Every structure is written in structure tokens, then in C-alpha cells.
Amino acid sequence: MSRRCVITVGDLGEFGVVARIARRLPQGESVLLGPGDDAAVVKAPDGRVVVTTDLLIEGRHFRRDWSSAYDVGRKAAAQNLSDIAAMGAIPTTLVVGLGMPADVPVEWVDGLADGFRDECALVGASVAGGDIAGSELVVIGVTALGDLAGHAPVTRSGARPGHVVAYAGRLGYAAAGLALLGAGIVPADGPLLEAVEAHRRPRPPYGQGPEAARLGATAMLDVSDGLLQDLGHVAEASGVGISLDPAAFPVGEPVAAAAKELGTDPLDWILTGGEDHALAAIYPPEVRLPPHWTVVGRVSDGANVKVSGRATGPGGWDHFRA
Amino acid sequence: MSRRCVITVGDLGEFGVVARIARRLPQGESVLLGPGDDAAVVKAPDGRVVVTTDLLIEGRHFRRDWSSAYDVGRKAAAQNLSDIAAMGAIPTTLVVGLGMPADVPVEWVDGLADGFRDECALVGASVAGGDIAGSELVVIGVTALGDLAGHAPVTRSGARPGHVVAYAGRLGYAAAGLALLGAGIVPADGPLLEAVEAHRRPRPPYGQGPEAARLGATAMLDVSDGLLQDLGHVAEASGVGISLDPAAFPVGEPVAAAAKELGTDPLDWILTGGEDHALAAIYPPEVRLPPHWTVVGRVSDGANVKVSGRATGPGGWDHFRA
Structure with missing residues (x-):
């Protein structure tokens, strides 16, 4: 018999993990309906929404031995929030898909969620929803939404000689x-x-x-x-x-x-x-x-x-x- | 010397794959700015946007020997578009993150993109953007956006005795x-x-x-x-x-x-x-x-x-x- 000291995501199960993550993620004022339904509902006051997505794969985009879960969360949030800012928009919301092996400690997931929370807080955004799946490697799919506040998006195609x-x-x-x-x-x-x-x-x-x-x-x-x-x-x-x-x-x-x-x-x-x-x-x-x-x-x-x-x-x- | 008959995503490289996929994906009328920038810009005429995300992992959610690339694309799109419909909303847009090994044939990616395109076409939606990454397994992160057209979202919490x-x-x-x-x-x-x-x-x-x-x-x-x-x-x-x-x-x-x-x-x-x-x-x-x-x-x-x-x-x- 071995004594088990680490609670894993496999111990909690999918819904247990989802509930635990959701408790760590305060909802921002842009979120009209947060986690727990088929989809979230988010304010889009401008009548347009800016949207970007990134996939982060363990071993390619981060290593669990080089970065803490918290830092992985900060970084995963940052690169998507930054894509929104690069359009001239204000980030409002993230949704996050998280794939991971059953033996990942729930503390790792806590750290990841806290990293997302704190990076989002820098811009007043929040994680409004997500998905959990089993996977051999940790995989994080992040989608960010943002608001243009009446401005035209700043694209890549407007540069002119002399600028x-x-x-x-x-x-x-x-x-x-x-x-x-x-x-x-x-x-x-x-x-x-x-x-x-x-x-x-x-x-x-x-x-x-x-x-x-x-x-x-x-x-x-x-x-x-x-x-x-x-x-x-x-x-x-x-x-x-x-x-x-x-x-x-x-x-x-x-x-x-x-x-x-x-x-x-x-x-x-x-x-x-x-x-x-x-x-x-x-x-x-x-x-x-x-x-x-x-x-x-x-x-x-x-x-x-x-x-x-x-x-x-x-x-x-x-x-x-x- | 071996004769190479299959063009892989590794042969085309990241930007080649992105360009090839983008050509197969017509943009719907909800998309104000499509693939090719830091983020897409999508109409949100209702002033709210419905958003949902799912992560599909090879071997867990699909098998390449049981389903064609086209069917995987149809299914990945369907499950997200359906989550939007389940809120009482009309799906408008998907963004897709795609992780895959370098040896995946580009024809597989073509099939996947065509599956996304055709499933989206059923509801007038389109794929407005995405991300490509290297990965040991095929991983698909799908996020769908939708429009409530003035209706309240239909959540899970409104059931009452007698209904x-x-x-x-x-x-x-x-x-x-x-x-x-x-x-x-x-x-x-x-x-x-x-x-x-x-x-x-x-x-x-x-x-x-x-x-x-x-x-x-x-x-x-x-x-x-x-x-x-x-x-x-x-x-x-x-x-x-x-x-x-x-x-x-x-x-x-x-x-x-x-x-x-x-x-x-x-x-x-x-x-x-x-x-x-x-x-x-x-x-x-x-x-x-x-x-x-x-x-x-x-x-x-x-x-x-x-x-x-x-x-x-x-x-x-x-x-x-x-």
C-alpha cells in the first residue's frame, strides 16, 4: 500500500476540476454569463468584437520543469491579450481549453488558473469559460476577445513610405x-x-x-x-x-x-x-x-x-x- | 534515395500551411477582418457575444484511422456551433487552433479545413482566424462566437416544476x-x-x-x-x-x-x-x-x-x- 500525498486531476474528475478552477476565477464586468453553461455571454458594446486564439503545447511552448504553472498561465494569457492590444483594442475576456494527463496535480491547475487570473487583472479582463479534456501532454487553447471602443482596428496593411x-x-x-x-x-x-x-x-x-x-x-x-x-x-x-x-x-x-x-x-x-x-x-x-x-x-x-x-x-x- | 510522394505540413512550413488553409475558407458576412492579422474583427450587432470553446485531442476525441480529416473538421465545428445554438443564439464565427506533427500530409489539413467550411456553411458562419503549432498529436482548439439577436440567453437554470x-x-x-x-x-x-x-x-x-x-x-x-x-x-x-x-x-x-x-x-x-x-x-x-x-x-x-x-x-x- 502506498500513501497518496498529491491530489491529481484524475482524483477530482472533470467536473470537480472545472468547479475548482471556476472558484478561482472572478468574473469581470464584461461578463454577463460566466462559466457553467454551454457558452458564456460577454458584452460587446462597440457592436464588433476582436477575437484571437493560440494553442500552447507542452514541450514546444513551455516546459513544466522550466516554468511554474502560475507563469505558464501568465504567459498563455499574456500572448493572447497582447494580440488584442495589437489591434488597438481593449481585452475583455478569455476562454480557455485545457488538456492534461490525469496525473497532473490539482495544485498545478490552481497555479495555472491563478496565473490567468492575475494577468487578466492587469487589463480588467477575466476568464469567462473553458473546457477540460484528457491529453497525454498539457495543451492550452486560449481565445481572447476585445473591444475596439469605437476605433478602427489597426491592421498590418496601413504602413506608407515616410512613416x-x-x-x-x-x-x-x-x-x-x-x-x-x-x-x-x-x-x-x-x-x-x-x-x-x-x-x-x-x-x-x-x-x-x-x-x-x-x-x-x-x-x-x-x-x-x-x-x-x-x-x-x-x-x-x-x-x-x-x-x-x-x-x-x-x-x-x-x-x-x-x-x-x-x-x-x-x-x-x-x-x-x-x-x-x-x-x-x-x-x-x-x-x-x-x-x-x-x-x-x-x-x-x-x-x-x-x-x-x-x-x-x-x-x-x-x-x-x- | 526515396521518392517523396506526400507533401507534409513540415514541407510547407507554418506560414505556407496558414496561407493554404486561409484560401480554403470563405469569409461570411459577420467577419469584418478575417485571417492574416493579430486578431479578427467580427460583427456583434446585439451588443453581446456568446462564446464557447472546446479542445479535441487525437486518440481521445477522434482517431485518424476511424474518421477522415473532413469528418473531424465537420465534427469539431459541429460541437461548438451546437453549444452556441444551445444558448438560443445564432453562430457567426469560429476561430481554430491546430496543433499537429510535421509529418501530417497537407491533404489532411485541406480535408479538415473543408470540413470546418462545410459545417459552418450550414448556419452561415465561417472560420475567421486561427493558429498553427507543432505538436506530437493532432490537437484542435475550437472557439465559436454567436449572436443572441435580442433574445435573453437560454441557460440551464430556468426549469420549474410542471414544465x-x-x-x-x-x-x-x-x-x-x-x-x-x-x-x-x-x-x-x-x-x-x-x-x-x-x-x-x-x-x-x-x-x-x-x-x-x-x-x-x-x-x-x-x-x-x-x-x-x-x-x-x-x-x-x-x-x-x-x-x-x-x-x-x-x-x-x-x-x-x-x-x-x-x-x-x-x-x-x-x-x-x-x-x-x-x-x-x-x-x-x-x-x-x-x-x-x-x-x-x-x-x-x-x-x-x-x-x-x-x-x-x-x-x-x-x-x-x-
Whole structure:
């Protein structure tokens, strides 16, 4: 006979897990009908709703030995809330599908739910519903909804020659942290730990999404696959070229410290590292940008993204080829 | 040297697969901005949006050797569109996250997309966006949005003693088909094939959801885990008892044929079989129901669901305990 000390999701069963998660998730003011029915009902005061979805797979997008359940929840929420912000919208609601093996401790699920709750709280959103399924690996399907509050969505196709390229948020931090973990370095404190924390838990500049819409941004996206690759989508969708000035990018202290530790050029992480969920936006040249936007380039005729005048490869991350 | 005859998703890469899928998915009139940006923008004319999500995992919810890609797409769409209908709403849009191994043939993905397209077309909805990820198993995260068109959502909590219980759609068909496949029977035609087809591709009575809202249904849900278990949710949420009359259930020819083939009581499948996505609704006794609604029971004081006056066990499907 063995003494069982860990309660698993298999012990609680599907409905037990659902009830336990729902108790940890306060409902925001956008939610008219929350968990417990066939579907949730959410306010859409603008008469339009912005919607995005992401699938996170254990071993591909997160590792349970590298990130806590709480951090996985924060990150899963963040990358979807950030996609809403990148349209110039205000995130209102998430729904979450969670697949997992029966032997996952319920404490892990508690941590995940708390991570979702706390990341949502940063923008006044909440988890309005979800689905639980059995799975060999932990799989998280997240869908975020948002409200445009009367503004036109900021797409990828509005960049015009003469406009400027700016970003808000952080670049290269998460890539630096991932590289440290990959090299077996688990820092206890200081800037290296800050880099690892940035990998575990991005800090998207949510408020700058709707701000960019108000300021008149002509294109915007969330930097999730690397700045070069993501701006390549803007260049293609807008039919323009984009030139970046590498000297214009500040190098954060954690990025600089990690680059020194691993003997790498920090600009590689800044230009091709994903997962920080900075916002990259294109503005007409006359727009006066608040100081948290850093101008790093210009839009021109032509095609593709150039750095110091040189064409760049695709860079970034391809989920099947990498 | 081997000659490669099958193009895989790994050959096309993430963006190639996304572009290929997007070309197969026409955008409905609810979609203001479709695939290709950080998020989609969808009409929400009612000022509210109904949202539901499901996660389908290969080996748990479908098998690639038992169902074609097209049927998996039809079924994945159906179960989410049905959840929207079960609130009394009209489905408008899906977003889909798709995780899969690099060796999946692109033809499989084509079939899946076509299945989503055709099931959505039944209700005038469309796939407005999605996400592609690498995964060891095929994983499909589906989120559906819908419009209430001015009606109150029909929840699970409005059943009152004296009301009647009715259902629209099919019961027991999919369970009969699954039992045949599980017994190694692969029928070529006739009612047994019809049962297997019902497992592969449910036919939810979508239009009856908004119809029930108009008729004044006081509670409704999609029968996905089995009628007994699902009506148990209504009994609990409404604080009532529900009594079913087993003689009131018509036994479909495919269900009867499969039961005869396997020596089973067809009522087991009708009462506990999931995945047909019938709609079960509760109506005040004075409502005159159209003929596609079959009255099968009554709401009473008390608790739980009784069949012929006898209390029932939980039945149905628990994703961790089954």
C-alpha cells in the first residue's frame, strides 16, 4: 500500500476540476454569463468584437520543469491579450481549453488558473469559460476577445513610405532568458534572473495598443516571432520596405548581461527573439510619440526589412522548420 | 534515395500551411477582418457575444484511422456551433487552433479545413482566424462566437416544476456507431453505416436553438455527454427534479439495428450516449411545440433525473474517469 500525498486531476474528475478552477476565477464586468453553461455571454458594446486564439503545447511552448504553472498561465494569457492590444483594442475576456494527463496535480491547475487570473487583472479582463479534456501532454487553447471602443482596428496593411517605425515594451529579454536556460544556467538573482523571468513571464505593454490607435498608428502588431519576421509581415501586407537602424535600439541590462555570459551579440535577440510581446507600430511622421515609444526605423518604397541598409533573412521562428 | 510522394505540413512550413488553409475558407458576412492579422474583427450587432470553446485531442476525441480529416473538421465545428445554438443564439464565427506533427500530409489539413467550411456553411458562419503549432498529436482548439439577436440567453437554470422536457435532433446514433467501430465492425451500407456516419459526423439541429428561445424555453443545453448526465446539470442548476418516460423515446432505425447486432439495449445509448448534439430544452406546459420537438419527460420538485421513477447514476462521460 502506498500513501497518496498529491491530489491529481484524475482524483477530482472533470467536473470537480472545472468547479475548482471556476472558484478561482472572478468574473469581470464584461461578463454577463460566466462559466457553467454551454457558452458564456460577454458584452460587446462597440457592436464588433476582436477575437484571437493560440494553442500552447507542452514541450514546444513551455516546459513544466522550466516554468511554474502560475507563469505558464501568465504567459498563455499574456500572448493572447497582447494580440488584442495589437489591434488597438481593449481585452475583455478569455476562454480557455485545457488538456492534461490525469496525473497532473490539482495544485498545478490552481497555479495555472491563478496565473490567468492575475494577468487578466492587469487589463480588467477575466476568464469567462473553458473546457477540460484528457491529453497525454498539457495543451492550452486560449481565445481572447476585445473591444475596439469605437476605433478602427489597426491592421498590418496601413504602413506608407515616410512613416516611422516605433516599438513599445521589451525586445530580446525573453530570448536571452531562454538561451540561458538552454545553456543550463539557472541564475539566482540579478540581471540574468531578470532575463529568465522575462522568458517565463512576458510583460506586454497592453495600454500602448489602444494608445497607438488613438495616436493614429497606421499599422501595428505584437512582436511574437521576432521583430524582423513580424515587421516583414507589415512590409508585405502594406507593400512597403522597412529600414531599421540598429543603433537606435536600447540594449536592456538583462539582455546585455546574458549576451556577455554566453558570448553572443545582443542585437540578435533584439531583432529575432520572440515572446516578449512588444508592440511594433507604424506612425505618420508628424505624430508626437510619448516617451515609451522608441523610434527605430522608417518605412520606404520597396519591399522587405533592411537593417543598416542590408536585406535580412527570414529569422524568427517557424513552428515546423525550427 | 526515396521518392517523396506526400507533401507534409513540415514541407510547407507554418506560414505556407496558414496561407493554404486561409484560401480554403470563405469569409461570411459577420467577419469584418478575417485571417492574416493579430486578431479578427467580427460583427456583434446585439451588443453581446456568446462564446464557447472546446479542445479535441487525437486518440481521445477522434482517431485518424476511424474518421477522415473532413469528418473531424465537420465534427469539431459541429460541437461548438451546437453549444452556441444551445444558448438560443445564432453562430457567426469560429476561430481554430491546430496543433499537429510535421509529418501530417497537407491533404489532411485541406480535408479538415473543408470540413470546418462545410459545417459552418450550414448556419452561415465561417472560420475567421486561427493558429498553427507543432505538436506530437493532432490537437484542435475550437472557439465559436454567436449572436443572441435580442433574445435573453437560454441557460440551464430556468426549469420549474410542471414544465415539460423535450428534445430535438438525434439521440443514441453516435454512441451506436462508436460501439460498432469499437467492436471492429465497419459496415458498408444500411442502417449500421448510418450509425457509424453519425459518430463521424453529428447533425445538430442548429435552427432549433434560436427557435427554442423564441418559443419561450426556460432552460436548454446541448446533449454532448449523454442525456441523463446533461439533464442532471439542468436539474442541479435549476434546483428541480426531472422524470423521463423511457417509452416516449423513438428508437432510430440505425440505433435499433446496432443494438440488435451487438445484443445491447438501445435505450442505454439513447439515455447515456454523447456526441449526437441533440438539444434538450425545458418548456412551460402551455407552449405548443413544433413536431421536431419530442416531449420525453416532466420537471418536478426534488432533485436529480429519474427514469420510470427510478433514480439514475451519473452515466455519461467523464474525461478523466472514463
